[in-house]
Amino acid sequence: MVIVATPNSIIQTEKIVSINLPTIDLSKERTTVAKLIVKASEEYGFFNVINHRIPQHIIENMEEAGFEFFAKPTSHKVKLASNYGCKRIGFNGDVGEVEYLLLNGSDSHIAKLSTTISNGPSDFRYKVSAYRDAVEELACEILELMAEGLGVPNTSIFTTFIKDPDSDSLLRFNHYPPPPSPLPTSPSSLLGFGEHSDPQIITLLRSNDVSGLQISLQHGVWIPVIPDPSAFSVNVGDLLQVMTNGRFVSVRHRAVSNSEKARMSIAYFGAPPLNARIVAPPEMVTPERPSLLFRAFTWADYKKATYSLRLGDNRIDLFRNNK
Numbered sequence: 001m002v003i004v005a006t007p008n009s010i011i012q013t014e015k016i017v018s019i020n021l022p023t024i025d026l027s028k029e030r031t032t033v034a035k036l037i038v039k040a041s042e043e044y045g046f047f048n049v050i051n052h053r054i055p056q057h058i059i060e061n062m063e064e065a066g067f068e069f070f071a072k073p074t075s076h077k078v079k080l081a082s083n084y085g086c087k088r089i090g091f092n093g094d095v096g097e098v099e100y101l102l103l104n105g106s107d108s109h110i111a112k113l114s115t116t117i118s119n120g121p122s123d124f125r126y127k128v129s130a131y132r133d134a135v136e137e138l139a140c141e142i143l144e145l146m147a148e149g150l151g152v153p154n155t156s157i158f159t160t161f162i163k164d165p166d167s168d169s170l171l172r173f174n175h176y177p178p179p180p181s182p183l184p185t186s187p188s189s190l191l192g193f194g195e196h197s198d199p200q201i202i203t204l205l206r207s208n209d210v211s212g213l214q215i216s217l218q219h220g221v222w223i224p225v226i227p228d229p230s231a232f233s234v235n236v237g238d239l240l241q242v243m244t245n246g247r248f249v250s251v252r253h254r255a256v257s258n259s260e261k262a263r264m265s266i267a268y269f270g271a272p273p274l275n276a277r278i279v280a281p282p283e284m285v286t287p288e289r290p291s292l293l294f295r296a297f298t299w300a301d302y303k304k305a306t307y308s309l310r311l312g313d314n315r316i317d318l319f320r321n322n323k
C-alpha cells in the first residue's frame with residue numbers, strides 16, 4: 001500500500017504491484033515483433049520499445065528544448081506560450097503537480113512558438129520539428145506492425161490518419177518538479193498527472209531517467225513503469241480500442257512524483273483529422289466479437305466529448321452500441 005497525497009490533500013490508499021511490463025525489441029524479426037506488439041496491446045494496452053532507431057541527438061535536443069523552456073520564470077512562460085499550463089489540467093477542474101507545454105504538432109504552430117520563446121531566431125523550432133517527424137515515423141512503423149499482426153489486409157488503415165496533413169496530433173512536454181521534502185506522509189507520492197486514458201489513436205512517451213509513470217489494469221492497482229530514457233513507452237489510445245473492436249485496450253495511466261530529481265516526459269499523441277470517421281474495419285468483427293462494439297463517430301465528436309469531461313472520466317462508453 002502507498003499513500004498518495006493529491007494537491008487537495010485528499011489521502012487515498014492504493015496498491016502498487018511490480019511486474020515486468022513488455023519490452024519489445026524492434027530490431028528483431030518482423031513477424032515476431034508484430035505478434036508481440038498485438039499480444040501486449042491486448043493484454044496491457046501498453047509496451048516499451050527499444051532499438052527504435054530514433055537518433056540519440058534528436059532525443060537529446062528535444063529534451064534540452066523542454067528543460068530550457070521550463071527553466072524560464074513562470075511569468076515569462078505564461079506570456080510566451082498560450083498552451084503553457086501549470087497545475088490546471090484541461091478546463092474542468094483537474095489539478096496536478098505538473099507544468100506543461102502543449103504543441104499542436106503543425107509546423108506553423110511550432111514556428112510561431114519558436115519565435116515567441118526565443119524572442120528571435122532559435123533552434124527550438126528545428127529541435128521540436130525533427131523530434132516530431134522522427135516520432136511520427138516511429139508511430140507509423142508501430143501502427144503498421146499492429147495492422148500486420150492483426151491480419152488486416154490494408155496495413156495502412158491506422159497510419160493514413162496520422163500521416164494526413166490535417167491530422168490533429170499533439171506534442172506535450174510535462175515537467176514534474178521534485179516534491180517538497182519532507183512530504184506530509186511517508187512513504188508517499190504527489191499526484192502529478194491523474195488517472196486517465198489517452199483519447200487519440202496512439203501515444204509514444206519517453207522521459208528522463210526519473211520514475212513516475214504508472215499504468216492500471218484493475219481499479220486501484222498500479223504498476224510502475226521503470227524509466228528507460230533509451231526506450232519509448234507506447235500507449236493504446238481510445239480510438240485504437242474502437243478501431244480494433246475492443247481487441248486492444250486503451251490503457252489507464254497516471255504520473256506521480258516522488259523523487260528528488262525533476263522529471264520531464266515528452267508525449268506524442270497520434271490523432272486523425274477532425275473529420276475522420278472512426279469505425280472498426282470488417283476484419284475486426286470475428287466469432288469472438290460478432291458485432292461492432294462501438295458506433296461510428298468522427299474524431300471531432302470524440303474530442304468534444306473528451307473536453308467536456310474530467311480527466312479520469314470514462315468517455316469511450318458513451319460511444320458503445322446500445323447506449
Ligand SMILES: C=C1C[C@]23C[C@@]1(O)CC[C@H]2[C@@]12CC[C@H](O)[C@@](C)(C(=O)O1)[C@H]2[C@@H]3C(=O)O
Pocket residue numbers: 089090091092094170172196197198199200269306307308309310311
Ligand atoms: C481534463 C482534460 C485534459 C485533457 C482534456 C480533458 O478534458 C480530458 C482528457 C485530457 C487529455 C489526456 C491526454 C492528453 O494529455 C490530452 C492533451 C488529451 O488529448 O486528453 C489531455 C487534455 C488536455 O490536457 O488538454
Ligand SMILES: O=C(O)CCC(=O)C(=O)O
Pocket residue numbers: 172174193198205207212213253254255265267
Ligand atoms: O508524464 C507522464 O509520464 C504521463 C503524461 C500523460 O499521461 C499525458 O501527458 O497524457
Ligand SMILES: [Fe+2]
Pocket residue numbers: 196197198253
Ligand atoms: Fe496520458
